[in-house]
Amino acid sequence: MAKYDIIGFLDADNPYNLLEIIKMIALLEKSDMVIVTKFKRALKYQTSLTRRFFSIAGALFFRFLFGMSFKDTQAGGKFMKKKLWRSIKRPFICEGFEFDMELLYKASKLNFEIIEFYINPNYSDFSTVKMRILPGMVYRLFKMRILQ
DSSP states (O other), X not given: OOSSSEEEEEOTTOXXXXXXXXXXXXXXXXXXXXXXXXXXXXXXXXXXXXXXXXXXXXXXXXXXXXXXXXXXXXXSEEEEEHHHHHHSOSSOSOOSTTHHHHHHHHHHHTTOOEEEEEOOOOOOSOOSOOGXXXXXXXXXXXXXXXXX
């Protein structure tokens, strides 16, 4: 239902400088999707051990399961052209935090150009990500891999 040609989302805790987001969106001139990555200098900018674990484990698991080498699949900032979104097969299998991974996988399979853009996040220690959600995420990602 998006009205304009660019759609996207950011984490609700607003961890990114909006001037950097504007630069990121400008990159859609030469790509179909731009995603935030917080990996430029290791993980020193992340405060929560849970966030670190999910960032590293998510990227490694995604690489292992889908053969894709994005540095950061869970950074919580993705913008794309509406044509990409309309091309993605529905429904999504992943409905939790792993939704981003399914979106990236489906867009990549359709040969859309996806680039990563580094932004230094301003995280607080608060996180809605909890270890108890991990089994469900892994299950849905395996299910998606088998069914896609």
